Structure formats: structure tokens, C-alpha cells
Amino acid sequence: MLLGGAAREAAMLGFHIEPVFSYYAYHGPIFRAMVRLCHGKEDGISNYGFICHCKSCGQSQTFGFAELGQISCGCADRTDATSITVVGPLWTGPLHDRSSITEMLNLAVEWGWAHTSENGVTLEKLLGTMIEESDPRLPPGYIRLDEIASRAKVNSPPLGTLIHSLQKEGYAACRSHIGANAVKTNCPISSCIVVAREIRNLR
Ligand SMILES: [Zn+2]
Structure with missing residues (x-):
């Protein structure tokens, strides 16, 4: 929602965004994100869209604006339209930039910060998880x-x-x-x- 808002504002001004990292903190709870504001429109696929969740089979899927009319689930239970929940529009692209997080992890090790922890999770482990989450094959959520x-x-x-x-x-x-x-x-x-x-x- 936060990234989606930033993406929308940027697009209206002729820019696009690239998330550097996104962090969810349990206390609050609060969601923080650092984004890079880039010149020009986003090229390629849009990262702003809708996520639909099928209560019947449990599958989630991402849809772009152009596909809004085609939202459905591939499961057998097509007859029940109420089984599908749609949220959005929101950011459906990557939450982090893998190379930036890798650089942060290297610096954290170098500066002796890697083993500082919050809620039992070390910085090293958190950044390691974020690097894994940056796999472009992974869907949102x-x-x-x-x-x-x-x-x-x-x-x-x-x-x-x-x-x-x-x-x-x-x-x-x-x-x-x-x-x-x-x-x-x-x-x-x-x-x-x-x-x-x-x-x-x-x-
Ligand atoms: Zn389904």
C-alpha cells in the first residue's frame, strides 16, 4: 500500500520508483520502505496492480489494470464469485533491490553490526532473508x-x-x-x- 502510493505519486510526476528495501517491524506494527526515485516512466511490466485471493482453493494471483475484467481463479470452483477477494491497487513488484541489500550485509559484517539483533533476529539473518525475498521469480505476499x-x-x-x-x-x-x-x-x-x-x- 505504501509502495503503491509512492509509485502512483511518482507516475503522476513522470517518474517511477525502485524499492531499495522494505522492512516490516512487529512493534507498532510499522512498515518502512526506502525507494529510489528514477527519471521517466517505468519500462516493461507494471508493478502496480491487484492481488486476488481465492478462499475456495487458497491460491493468490496478481493482475494488472488491463486484466481487471478477467479476474478469476483456475480452480474448479468457478461458479462461486464470492470466493474471490481482490485487494489493490497496490505495489506487486519486488520489495527489495538484491544488490543494495547484499552491499548492506557486507557493510554490516565489516562494521561489526551483523550480530546486533532485534526480537531475537540478527541483522545478518534479516538481511539474508531479504536477499532471498528478492528472487524475481517470487510473487508478492x-x-x-x-x-x-x-x-x-x-x-x-x-x-x-x-x-x-x-x-x-x-x-x-x-x-x-x-x-x-x-x-x-x-x-x-x-x-x-x-x-x-x-x-x-x-x-
Ligand atoms: Zn481457486
């Missing part, structure tokens, strides 16, 4: 572990195991610095459910 578990009707699999299994299947997957028990992945929720069941059945 995250999937809560308990949502996968309840749809799969199994106990929540360990987050690290789930991420590793999704990566082995060829998907991009990582932790989210925003939600502690959540996974960011480009894997459809239907396949996340299959993977979660496989993990539980192996034990």
Missing part, C-alpha cells in the same frame, strides 16, 4: 504455514523442510521476514499441499 497445513489436513510441516522440498521440486521458496510461520514461493498452493502431505507421510 506469502502463504501461511497453517493455511497449507489445514488444507492438507496434516500438522504443519517444519518450515525449513517445506522450503527445502519446494526448492527440490524446482520452485523458488524462502522464508518471509514479515510472517514468521510463512513461506514465500511461486509454487501453487495445490502443490504446496501435496508437498506438505509427502513430508508428513515420510515421518
